[in-house]
Amino acid sequence: MELELQEEEAVNFGKSLIVPSVQELAKQPTIDIPPRCIRSHEDPPIATHDSCLPSVPVIDLQKLASVDYELERLHLACREWGFFQVINHGVSISLLEKFKLxxxxxxxxxxxxxxQLWQEPDNHEGFGQLFVV
Incomplete structure (x- = not known):
């Protein structure tokens, strides 16, 4: 019973909506930013001559299992940014180049x-643009 509940929770990331791909949106004249793309509740980053713009978080996978602060950095990157750069992952350059191609x-x-590979509503796998609510 407990395992079934954990599996159900792991699958339920929240509701998702299928939205047009950026490539398809770019084909149409657009005057207004779609409301789902506006995050008005957040303050924009402030850049002054004393500070630099924020950079993409970098997560070191070799440190992730052994250093507590790296896990905290990963959590912050997921919560605040939604993405991050990974280093020391052990994947060969040749495989990365093949993947890129x-x-x-x-x-x-x-x-x-x-x-044909497009995502379906409430399924986070596949190609396309999901908007998770």
Whole structure:
């Protein structure tokens, strides 16, 4: 029973909405920013001559299991940024280059071919733009 509950919680990340891809939005004249893209409750970063703009968080996977502050950095990156750069992951450069080439080839496919792999509502897997609410 407890395992079933954990599995159910792990799958339920929240509701999601399918929204148009950025490539499709770019084909249409747009005057207004879609409301789902506006985050008015957050203060914009302030840059002065004394400070620099924030940079993308970097997470060291070798330190993640052994250093407490690296886990805290990962948590902050997920909560505040939604993404991060990973270093010391152990993945070979050749595999990363092959992966990059496959991604580029995928994005060169016609829209109709990519749409066959499109995400479905309330499913976070697949290609497309999900807006999690």
């Amino acid at each position: 496959e991604i580029e080839n995928f994005f060169k496919l016609p829209y109709e071919e990519k749409k």
